[in-house]
Amino acid sequence: MAGQAPSIQTDLLAALNAAGDVVYEWDVARDSLTWTGDASAMFQLDDLKKVESGDLFHGRINSEDLKERLKRLSRHFASGARFDCEYRIRAGNGDFMWLHERGHAEFMPDGRPLVMRGILRAITNRKRAEQRLEYLANYDDLTGHFNRFRLRQAIDYALTACKRFGRTGAFLTVDIDNIALINDAFGFEIGDAVLSGLAERLDELTAASDIVGRIEGDCFGLLLDHSDEDAAAETAEKIISGVRETPIKTVIGEVAITVSVGGIVFPTSAQTSFDIMSRAEMALRQAKKEGRNHYVVYQLTEMQRQSLRQDMSIAKEVQEALLDNRLVLAYQPIVDTMTGEARLYECLLRMRRPDGQILPAGAFVPVVEQLGLMRQIDRCTLHLAMEELFNDPYVRLTLNISGMTASDQAWLRTLVSYLRGKPEVGSRLTIEITETVVLQDLEESARFVSSVRDLGCAVALDDFGAGYTSFRNLQALAVDMVKIDGAFITDLEDKPDNQLFIRTLLGLARGFGLTTVAECVETEAEAEILKREGVTYLQGYLYGRPELTRPANDKIISLADVQKPKPKLEISTAS
Numbered sequence: 315m316a317g318q319a320p321s322i323q324t325d326l327l328a329a330l331n332a333a334g335d336v337v338y339e340w341d342v343a344r345d346s347l348t349w350t351g352d353a354s355a356m357f358q359l360d361d362l363k364k365v366e367s368g369d370l371f372h373g374r375i376n377s378e379d380l381k382e383r384l385k386r387l388s389r390h391f392a393s394g395a396r397f398d399c400e401y402r403i404r405a406g407n408g409d410f411m412w413l414h415e416r417g418h419a420e421f422m423p424d425g426r427p428l429v430m431r432g433i434l435r436a437i438t439n440r441k442r443a444e445q446r447l448e449y450l451a452n453y454d455d456l457t458g459h460f461n462r463f464r465l466r467q468a469i470d471y472a473l474t475a476c477k478r479f480g481r482t483g484a485f486l487t488v489d490i491d492n493i494a495l496i497n498d499a500f501g502f503e504i505g506d507a508v509l510s511g512l513a514e515r516l517d518e519l520t521a522a523s524d525i526v527g528r529i530e531g532d533c534f535g536l537l538l539d540h541s542d543e544d545a546a547a548e549t550a551e552k553i554i555s556g557v558r559e560t561p562i563k564t565v566i567g568e569v570a571i572t573v574s575v576g577g578i579v580f581p582t583s584a585q586t587s588f589d590i591m592s593r594a595e596m597a598l599r600q601a602k603k604e605g606r607n608h609y610v611v612y613q614l615t616e617m618q619r620q621s622l623r624q625d626m627s628i629a630k631e632v633q634e635a636l637l638d639n640r641l642v643l644a645y646q647p648i649v650d651t652m653t654g655e656a657r658l659y660e661c662l663l664r665m666r667r668p669d670g671q672i673l674p675a676g677a678f679v680p681v682v683e684q685l686g687l688m689r690q691i692d693r694c695t696l697h698l699a700m701e702e703l704f705n706d707p708y709v710r711l712t713l714n715i716s717g718m719t720a721s722d723q724a725w726l727r728t729l730v731s732y733l734r735g736k737p738e739v740g741s742r743l744t745i746e747i748t749e750t751v752v753l754q755d756l757e758e759s760a761r762f763v764s765s766v767r768d769l770g771c772a773v774a775l776d777d778f779g780a781g782y783t784s785f786r787n788l789q790a791l792a793v794d795m796v797k798i799d800g801a802f803i804t805d806l807e808d809k810p811d812n813q814l815f816i817r818t819l820l821g822l823a824r825g826f827g828l829t830t831v832a833e834c835v836e837t838e839a840e841a842e843i844l845k846r847e848g849v850t851y852l853q854g855y856l857y858g859r860p861e862l863t864r865p866a867n868d869k870i871i872s873l874a875d876v877q878k879p880k881p882k883l884e885i886s887t888a889s
Contacts, residue, residue: 316842330351331351333435335435336350336351336352336434337350337351337431338350338428339430340368340431342368342429343370343426346367347361347367347371349624352681353365357403357405360406361680372473375401375402376403379401380401382399382401383415388400390417390419391419391427394419397417397418398414398415398509399415400414400415400441411432413435413437415433419431437828445594454528456528457509460525462528462535465527465535466587468527469485469587470587473585476581482540482580482582483540483541483542483580484542484577484578485536485537485538485591487591487594487595488575489531489532489536489573489598490508490509491572491573491606492506492572494570495582499707504569507564508564509579511562511889512557515556515557516534519553519556520553522538522788525539529595535591541579543611546611547609550575553573554608557571558571558573570598575601576594576595576597576599576601576611577594577609578594579612584612587623596612628681629681631665631678632665632678632687632691636694641664642665642862643661643698643822644662645661645662645861647664648660648852648853651851653848656865657710658709658710658851660714661695661698661712663675663691664862665677680689681717684720688719689722689724690720692715692716693724695715696725696732699743700743703743709864710752711830712744713743714747720758726765729766729771733771739770743771744774745772747768747773747774747775747776748775752785760790762791768874772794773793773795774793774795775793775795779798779802796829796831797832797833798816798819798831798849801834802816803854807837813843817847829850830849830850831852832849832854834854835853836855837856840856
């Protein structure tokens with residue numbers, strides 16, 4: 315075996331050289347570095363004396379990265395934590411290169427580091443690729459300006475500032491009127507040169523604080539922060555005349571173009587970045603329809619203005635209700651199909667006005683969703699539901715959350731803080747998510763369901779049938795309960811097609827061992843059909859309207875009764 319050691323060392327050295335990696339041994343006490351592998355090639359140094367000590371090596375590391383490497387090194391020496399670091403180091407040609415370093419120290423009996431051994435790998439190409447991907451995720455490759463995604467982010471920031479400080483901003487869309495003719499006549503290379511030239515022209519014609527981005531194709535977006543309708547119109551006319559009067563220079567000579575501009579002022583005419591961009595584009599299309607080389611500002615109709623003012627008033631009222639603790643829960647019973655006894659209650663949000671009037675969720679939730687306040691509302695309803703669960707050790711509740719909250723890590727952390735170490739409470743809570751939201755991002759929804767179930771809660775798929783979840787999707791979600799969309803229940807006795815559809819949904823649910831709930835049950839005839847088809851629970855006005863108080867000490871079944879073990883599905887391939 316001893317005779318094989320040189321061969322092994324030779325093989326290891328060959329492997330290092332083939333991979334381009336370098337191994338070091340650092341005598342910490344004497345501060346001397348010994349290199350194995352082609353360190354000269356890695357650092358592009360003829361003389362390795364320039365990196366023969368830790369001090370010399372540190373002197374070549376980029377000053378922005380050195381602090382992080384020293385911090386990780388100190389942590390490793392102090393606790394033995396894994397040492398893994400990426401940083402830039404100056405090569406022999408003066409350029410910085412990226413290195414990935416991993417290492418481990420040996421310590422003396424008194425805890426001081428004796429020697430550290432590690433491996434370095436050059437990762438400059440990988441870093442460049444990552445930087446390129448990051449760049450493309452935020453910037454337009456042709457013009458170097460913000461892309462649509464980054465432009466929308468900028469609008470979101472500006473919109474938030476405008477609402478907070480009571481000012482207005484504007485967004486313009488600028489589109490070349492004759493780009494198709496240019497591409498046909500001179501080719502796409504010249505067309506791209508015109509687009510780049512227009513981007514530069516827009517920079518010249520706008521203020522330094524304005525943001526220019528490329529939305530798509532030949533359409534650009536301009537965010538004018540702290541601008542009113544008159545200022546936006548002035549900027550738009552300046553752009554139209556500036557572009558029209560000065561042709562774009564290209565390799566084939568000057569190319570004359572004109573542009574059309576659409577604009578919108580926010581938040582007076584729109585409340586979200588999506589609405590701002592889409593309405594500005596609507597105004598742009600109108601400008602083109604009116605003859606091009608023209609500016610049109612998006613204008614709300616009087617009816618739209620009244621609706622927006624009403625929405626803003628409702629939003630203000632909801633925010634005040636949040637501060638004053640005037641959001642409350644109403645409870646609607648969900649009953650056992652066979653006995654009619656209340657088994658659990660769905661929590662439904664209500665707002666108590668200062669005069670005592672109770673406002674149903676439908677009167678304010680749509681506005682709240684549009685204005686981006688739904689996460690606050692869902693955190694409030696979670697707090698109210700948890701209070702009820704802690705106050706009554708027998709009650710079981712279901713709580714519906716919005717699509718945004720299903721991906722809100724802050725909400726999930728709040729749920730964890732309530733239920734950590736309290737499985738007896740979690741077992742009495744069912745979280746409802748709507749089927750249509752689930753189908754928008756099945757993978758994210760599956761992660762959410764798994765996280766909630768890990769806390770002992772059950773998960774219900776609400777509005778089951780609205781999106782008609784497939785066998786595969788239902789298998790991936792692993793929910794405990796499905797609630798059949800009330801649209802299929804209303805007047806069920808007169809709709810044979812709905813009866814057949816419900817039978818199909820129930821068969822799918824039974825195949826997965828899921829508890830089923832039929833919503834919006836209002837007549838005995840509907841209840842009788844659902845009972846015959848085998849629905850587990852019924853919910854609707856026939857059994858009780860939502861009330862701010864609920865009967866105390868109802869008979870409550872255990873979670874084990876609801877969550878029966880799911881049978882293993884056997885799929886027959888026979889026709």
